[in-house]
Amino acid sequence: MNRNNITESEIEQATIEWFKELRYSVLFGPDISPGRGEVISPLQERASYSDVILENRLHSALIKINPDIPGEAIEDAYRKLTRAIHESPLLAANNHRFHKMLTEGIDVEYQDETGRIIGDKVWLVDFDNPDNNSKLSAHPHIHPSQFTH
Numbered sequence: 001m002n003r004n005n006i007t008e009s010e011i012e013q014a015t016i017e018w019f020k021e022l023r024y025s026v027l028f029g030p031d032i033s034p035g036r037g038e039v040i041s042p043l044q045e046r047a048s049y050s051d052v053i054l055e056n057r058l059h060s061a062l063i064k065i066n067p068d069i070p071g072e073a074i075e076d077a078y079r080k081l082t083r084a085i086h087e088s089p090l091l092a093a094n095n096h097r098f099h100k101m102l103t104e105g106i107d108v109e110y111q112d113e114t115g116r117i118i119g120d121k122v123w124l125v126d127f128d129n130p131d132n133n134s135k136l137s138a139h140p141h142i143h144p145s146q147f148t149h
Contacts, residue, residue, distance in 0.1 A: 012139060019137040029140040053082060054136075061134045065126045073108040077122035080106050 016026055032045040032054070045054045058081075062074050069077075084097040105121030112118050126132035 016137070016139060019135075022135065024135040024137045027136065027138045029138040032138055052085070057134055057136065062122060062124070064134075065124070065132050066122050069108065069120060069122055070110050073110040073120065074122060076108050076110075077106040080108075081124070 019026055027043070031043045034044065034046060034048055045056060059074070059078065062078060063071075066074060081098075081101055084101060085094050087097065088094050102124050105123045107119065108122050109117055109119050
């Protein structure tokens, strides 16, 4: 590779390799994106290109990372998170809210089996057990069959 003529494809390929070394799942972006016309991929994970959250992955991750939190509190945290990233027309304000949730957790309340109200946190990242985190890198141009090894 000539350092003076590095192509976008070479940068993307190197980035994919770094993500793989970090044990990310690496997917071809169009495979998880909305179908084109009548063709719908069985791997499709979003209905529209404007969907920035892969809903099923997020729900699964929240449950895995927070196994002691009841389902209704997980749903409450999910709603708070998805509302927060679109709350302001200012991207910086939305990013700040998301960063706070990412680093400080999302406050939730739920009733325990005795009816007592419990205040708790739903975490988006498992900092203690990193293997519990879902790591995905989706690439728009390079199909996994083209990855170098």
